[in-house]
Amino acid sequence: MDTSLRPNAYPATENARKHLLMPAEEMSKLGTEVRPLLTHGEGVYLFDESGRRYIDGPAGMWCTQIGYGRQEIAKAIADQAMKLSYNSPWYTINSPSSELAARIAEKTPGDLNRIFFTTGGSTAVDTALRFTEFYNNVLGRPEKKKIIVRKNGYHGSTQLTASCSGREGNWPNFDIANDRIKFISSPDKRHRGTRSEAAFLQDLVEEFESTIDEIGPDKVAAFLAEPLLASGGVVIPPRGYHARIKAICESHDIIYISDEVVTAFGRCGEWFASEKVFGVVPDIITFAKGLTSGYVPMGGLAISERLLARISGEAANGSYFTNGYTYTGHPVSSAAALANMDVIENDGLLEHVRKVGVYFAERLAGLATLPSIWDVRTAGLIGCVECITEPGRTFADESDKRLTGVVDRLCFERGLVVRPIANMCVLSPPLTINRQEIDEMCDILRSAIMDATTETQ
CATH class of the missing domain: 3.90.1150.10 (Aspartate Aminotransferase, domain 1)
Incomplete structure (x- = not known):
């Protein structure tokens, strides 16, 4: 597309040229072109x-x-902004986020009933990974910190989530925290060659098992995977892939994180795609994007009650889960998400x-x-x-x-x-x-x- 400046450019275009730094900015053209x-x-x-x-x-x-221009969302945002525009999540709660947590918990598979809200997809995945650190530290397993991810996956733009993103085009001129990350093959069918789908699946599963053996099961904290590799090119794994991987995770007490930032909230015809579309009940599901249909920023994660039971109550060992954000459970974003879920259901x-x-x-x-x-x-x-x-x-x-x-x-x-x-x-x-x-x-x-x-x- 033509990104050159037009003679009759709007003031917004000129302001962008002079002052905006955008994602994926081609630095050699900074200040000379605008989107x-x-x-x-x-x-x-x-x-x-x-x-x-x-x-x-x-x-x-x-x-x-x-879609765009939904009055229901605009009204929900405006009404909540006038009622309660902000509360500190460190000391108080608000009604919309509490209601939203309960409503999401009704839609999640298995026992993923505890919801933590973030500012978007990157912070949702980052929080999930930080939770695995917290979890293993509380359990007295400080060495169990390695994260297994897949080539061509994408998980975010924080330091840790960017390191977990296997799209090499995102790496140049950034430092990658690869001491904790181990990549395995993408389930891309172009790598299948002449093998049957069953043989390809078996090889992928065996690679995962051998990777765990190489690292040591006592050092692997989590497997992080999108149900399908979205930004990696809509790569759809062989049928049964996720269930096979999850079973191996269970045998080694490895947390299975399903990154549903793209696939949740209807994109695949279900509230969450992990179980009903891809046949797996994860330990953690991350979500964002479709949560508010992009009207305002928000993300979150759903965590298994089974995991939390091991590090809460009498098992907490005096710990506090101190991870959080200024805008965790933001009331206006929560109101938008509730209205968004209403539209999805009513329509x-x-x-x-x-x-x-x-x-x-x-x-x-x-x-x-x-x-x-x-x-x-x-x-x-x-x-x-x-x-x-x-x-x-x-x-x-x-x-x-x-x-x-x-x-x-x-x-x-x-x-x-x-x-x-x-x-x-x-x-x-x-x-x-x-x-x-x-x-x-x-x-x-x-x-x-x-x-x-x-x-x-």
Whole structure:
């Protein structure tokens, strides 16, 4: 997309050029280019300063579940701001966060009934990892601190969560706390080769077991994994993968953390995807994004009562769980989350995703016939279309990334925002999307891929 400054740029654009430092900023162009300025959103659509309309293909950043312009959320935010805008979580509680905790606990699997609120996804995962430190220290196991994660996973931008994120593109010029982190293979089917899915799964499980043996079970605190690797390219593991890994964790007293920052709150047609979609009941689930549909920042985690029973009450050994944030359980964010859950329930969005997700998968699968497409994969309303310039090759090179860059530009010019990741076009639209809007989205993407293929030959 064109990020150059226009002569009639809005004051906001000029202010951004002079003063904003953005995520993933290309430092050689700092102060010379600025990203497109959005002015408002309605439903599944975004609008820029010229009035052009775009389908929000990535739902912001996997988060605008109920779409834009919902009066219910705006009213809940305004009402709570006037009633109680803030309370210190260190000394007091508020009604909205207490109600929200109880309501989330009704939706979580197993005994994950204790909820801790954070400021977003990164701090949710960071808190989960800090909890494993606290847990093992209270139990008198200070050496049990290693964390096993997967290549191409993504878990956040704090020092520890960034170190757990196996996307190497996030690493240059940052220091990675790799003394505590051990990476294992992504369950990406491109690594499967000629093996059957069952054989591939068995090899992945054996790699996990051998990694634990190598480190020492008494030193491994946690396994951290997304149900599917979202920013890693919508990588969907073989059926039964998570249950097999969880069983091994249980045998070694390793905490299984399911990072559902992307997949929770309806994205896969369920409140939480771990159990009903991917067949596993974790020890901890982290969440954010869809919790408030992006209207205000908030995240959190649900923790197993079984874990907490080992370090609370008479077993607490005088400990305090001192991890926390100024905005933990923020009343306005909690009110927004409650209203968001009301919309999801009242509009029947979970059932809608289960139904319309089938059509979404069919339409994206139709792109697989194009010669420049290597793979298409979907789960609920998450999809990935992977581009390749040389049919038969399974690993991306720079030419594939250039092709995808052109696809991204052409989509934007034609009214569709996609999320380009290397050679992949990722889509995760608002859960309110209908069949007609899916058609519009997929038609634009098809035409962009075809024209980009011609343009880059």
